[in-house]
Amino acid sequence: MPGHRLTSRDRRRTQTMESPRTEQPRQVLPGVWELGAWLPVPGHGVLAVNSFVIQGPEPVLVETGLAALRTDWLQRLAGVIDPADLRWIWISHTDPDHLGNLAALLDIAPRAEVVTGFLGMGKMTLQGLPVDRVRLVAPGERLQLPDRELVALRPPYFDAPETLGFLDTRTRALFAADAFGALLPAPVEEAQAIPRATLRDGLLRWSALDAPWLGEMDAHAFGRKLRALEALAPSAILGGHLPAASDRTAELTGILAEAVHTQPTDVPAHELLERLAAAHSSAAQAP
Numbered sequence: 001m002p003g004h005r006l007t008s009r010d011r012r013r014t015q016t017m018e019s020p021r022t023e024q025p026r027q028v029l030p031g032v033w034e035l036g037a038w039l040p041v042p043g044h045g046v047l048a049v050n051s052f053v054i055q056g057p058e059p060v061l062v063e064t065g066l067a068a069l070r071t072d073w074l075q076r077l078a079g080v081i082d083p084a085d086l087r088w089i090w091i092s093h094t095d096p097d098h099l100g101n102l103a104a105l106l107d108i109a110p111r112a113e114v115v116t117g118f119l120g121m122g123k124m125t126l127q128g129l130p131v132d133r134v135r136l137v138a139p140g141e142r143l144q145l146p147d148r149e150l151v152a153l154r155p156p157y158f159d160a161p162e163t164l165g166f167l168d169t170r171t172r173a174l175f176a177a178d179a180f181g182a183l184l185p186a187p188v189e190e191a192q193a194i195p196r197a198t199l200r201d202g203l204l205r206w207s208a209l210d211a212p213w214l215g216e217m218d219a220h221a222f223g224r225k226l227r228a229l230e231a232l233a234p235s236a237i238l239g240g241h242l243p244a245a246s247d248r249t250a251e252l253t254g255i256l257a258e259a260v261h262t263q264p265t266d267v268p269a270h271e272l273l274e275r276l277a278a279a280h281s282s283a284a285q286a287p
């Protein structure tokens with residue numbers, strides 16, 4: 001994008017944060033904790049990177065955070081649960097923002113089995129991760145725990161074919177992996193605090209960036225996926241890239257229905273990155 005000028009919108013979207021950071025864990029549903037983190041996305045603001053702990057007789061960790069934040073993230077986790085007590089680690093897919101601290105966890109959580117699908121297990125092997133503690137699941141299968149079932153499902157969109165979210169039958173929370181993520185202007189504690197226009201803009205820019213194939217999908221076919229999700233009547237959408245969203249499912253699916261008409265998200269060209277870096281550097285030197 002030669003000659004692309006640094007607009008006030010570009011500056012606004014990139015001056016909120018310059019490096020990833022973790023948040024204090026937050027209980028978002030009874031017995032369910034969100035371990036939040038935020039990642040700056042040049043030219044687009046920030047993206048939540050969430051993990052979750054489900055407490056119970058067989059505690060579950062969902063996703064394993066960013067490797068770049070390992071020390072902080074492990075401390076936050078230890079504030080919620082002794083990792084040695086974890087029984088399950090649910091990996092929705094093998095992207096680095098979901099798998100970042102898995103190897104470290106396997107050492108300090110000796111009872112934990114890793115829940116993933118067949119392709120997920122294959123990709124773990126390719127990354128040099130051990131698979132001797134893997135519990136395979138497929139869409140529609142149920143992981144039976146003493147106090148709940150985790151029903152594996154495919155989210156309405158995803159960026160890796162092994163992706164498996166799930167419905168927790170006890171809280172009826174839907175763990176959505178990359179679906180329902182949103183690029184936001186600044187970190188925010190809960191989805192309820194995001195104005196609708198900001199949420200719409202962020203959801204559509206994220207879905208177009210993370211799953212550009214949605215723009216070529218048949219609107220009726222995608223609508224059927226969204227209706228199927230609504231029929232589950234989730235109490236909350238707990239995704240990897242949006243703060244916990246209680247009672248906003250119809251609004252979220254209504255916005256996402258537009259994703260099939262969305263153009264690909266602009267990403268910064270190298271020249272813009274240089275301009276942003278220069279802008280940050282002069283801002284840092286200002287008295």
Ligand SMILES: [Fe+2]
Binds near residue numbers: 093095160178
């Ligand atoms: Fe992903």
Ligand SMILES: [Fe+2]
Binds near residue numbers: 095097177178241
């Ligand atoms: Fe992700």
